[in-house]
Amino acid sequence: MLEIRVEPRGHVTVVVIQGSVDGLTADSLLGALQKEVAGGRTRLVADLSGVEYTSSAGLRALLATVKDARRHGGDLRLAAVTVNVRKVLDLSGFTSILKLYDEVDAAVGSFGAADRAAGEEAI
């Protein structure tokens, strides 16, 4: 139902998510993302190109990770968001508090040197 693959990209970690992020899978996603943050990998990009559905439970998992990552000086940024998921993010106001990028590379590149320094200091 949900596949999660973690790909280190320099000082950024890309989490490739495929499937449905919902009440049945959100705990798995949250666990995987929290594991990255706990391991000091707080600059996260979620590649959502393979996610066609997210529910309120999925939103809660993303929100918890964003708060966690930012508390540690990092961030969770979303890339390649599909139309259906974008609608839910818009409706819930998440697009006004999260950074979204059309491409994964752009999201990775958005973490500049300053982010890196700040993140390392916070850990």
Added chain:
Amino acid sequence: MSERAHSPRIAVVVGSGGMKCAAAVGMWKVLHRERIPVDLAVGCSGGAIYTAAMALGMHPEEAERHTLVMWEGLFRQIHYRSVFRSLLSRWLGFNERTGLIDDRAIARVMETLYGDATFDDTRIPLHLAATDLHTGERVDLDSGRIADAVRASIAIPVLLRPWRVGGRLLVDGGASDPLPISIAIREGADIILAMGFETPPRAQLDSLLSLAGQTTSIAVNHLLRSTYAFYSAVHHAEVIPLLPSFDQPIRLSDTHLLPYIIEQGERAIEAELPYLRRLIAAADGVGDRAGPAGQGEAARGPARAAAGTLDAETT
């Protein structure tokens, strides 16, 4: 009975949206067809019309028949005495129970749909949201005559006169809570099918009324999104938003669009069906309990089988 104990409690919430709320009939038809039981109905404004009928056990096809005729001319007749008194309020005094529309046609629809039924007559719990005109509070109506509660919940400010229920003067629930998800959460729903309606901005503002309407729509749209965001983020209940999309603005006089509105309601719930079925099956732990009509009856718990319009015996 043990299965019942583990079944998720499903609520239908239909928010304010004028005639667009007829999309609830589309959702209702699909839930009925798929034998997905509903444990709780919550409505607001136009949504109150449909959730009340649903809770009373009306068949969705009957609701559709009513819908295709009952909106015609509902808001056409001006209440001239109110207009006159409003214009001359300095001399005649202002009556806060004023509305620009003659509501006798609406009273007839209330009578046809609900008669003297009360909340005690519903097959599943029903809650309707209205707004206290004097305090601004959201009021949760769950007792008394259903026709009065619905009439209060649909009292569009300025157009329909406020309605007195239980000593309080009430107006449209959309003024305080256009999508009362909170009631469903408070009543213990695990899965909330939340059908809400945004009003797109008007292309042209050519009158004082259109200006006032635009401002109100903007405020209600933001309130709707904030409500969804808040309850999605903070509560464990699964809130499934159903936002039928319309390719054109829909006014109260666009009754020719009713079949289209109902169809868009069907589409909105159809898109969520795969996930809804998975959720129900996972919570029950007994496989896909809900299924197309004729396939799922044996798997449904007896208490739920009696739940309102989704009961096969009511067809």
